[in-house]
Amino acid sequence: MKKILLIATGGTIASRKTLSGLAPGLSAEELLAQVPDVRKFCQVEVVQPLNLDSTNISPGDWLLLGGVIERNYDSFDAFVICHGTDTLAYTAAALSYLVQNTSKPLVLTGAQRPIDAEDTDARQNLMDSFRYACSGDSGVCIVFGGRVIAGTRARKTRTKSYNAFTSINFPELAELRDQRVLRFIPFRESGRPVFTRELCQRVALIKLIPGLPEGAFSAIGDRCDGLIIESYGVGGIPDVYLSELDRILQAGKTVVLATQVPQEGSDLSVYQVGHRLRERAGLLEPYDMTLESTVTKLMWVLGKTREPGEVRRLFYTPVNFDLLF
CATH class of the missing domain: 3.40.50.1170 (L-asparaginase, N-terminal domain)
Structure with a gap:
């Protein structure tokens, strides 16, 4: 037995x-x-x-x-x-x-x-x-x-x-x-x-709502090493937050732009509000990953490395069916 x-x-x-x-x-x-x-x-x-x-x-x-x-x-x-x-x-x-x-x-x-x-x-x-x-x-x-x-x-x-x-x-x-x-x-x-015996616990999440104060990005982003943003639909950031987002990225923080919609995942290539974000250094897209996996995978990745290229490689390496391309 x-x-x-x-x-x-x-x-x-x-x-x-x-x-x-x-x-x-x-x-x-x-x-x-x-x-x-x-x-x-x-x-x-x-x-x-x-x-x-x-x-x-x-x-x-x-x-x-x-x-x-x-x-x-x-x-x-x-x-x-x-x-x-x-x-x-x-x-x-x-x-x-x-x-x-x-x-x-x-x-x-x-x-x-x-x-x-x-x-x-x-x-x-x-x-x-x-x-x-x-x-x-x-x-x-x-x-x-x-x-x-x-x-x-x-x-x-x-x-x-x-x-x-x-x-x-x-x-x-x-x-x-x-x-x-x-x-x-x-x-x-x-x-x-x-x-693995280490996780980075300095990971936070912010959920977009219409009218969210601009300073909310800095208030949270300054206190973490990895920031997950739950955006709308297939993904995008309202214009009013772009300067704050750039400041966080320039400070060396890892930012993941996810979606609030549970099914079918993100796709930043669809709309202008998403497409213009794709080439920003340090910004990742979770595609069809769940929020739970996005949070814990980012903790796992940042617990191993802060080098941007290696962060990207590990984040996009599939583990236990977490990511489909």
């Missing part, structure tokens, strides 16, 4: 009721006790490095999880990470960059209701995650609501429904149905994994 490490981090799946609302309270052992049938097809050990509502998850916690996986990598066949849903997509994307070329599955899951609730989705999600972890596929992914989504392609699109996550601009990798894994895109890495 496959040997799986269950990594518990808190979240709704492990929450209990309190006078002020749900809060993480169940241990990793208590989570595992809720799915005793897992023992029929795999061996499981548990570790609990965190016990947080995922609202409180930070890049430092992603590095902590990456370290747990690195230290235990040779002792287990796969890893299942229980995590709160609110930042689950960010963590899945971050781990896709922190643990690359993994021949072992890194499966993230969670729930919309606590695992000890009568009508919970948690037990099914957790069972599905263990089943997928034993299936032979590899890489970082999210298993949720019977769907398997690449770690760089997930977004939480529903706040309460059990089908909370959507694969953005990329097909689902598989489904779990009647205790079987139905693969659509088999994915098997080989060789030794590549672990």
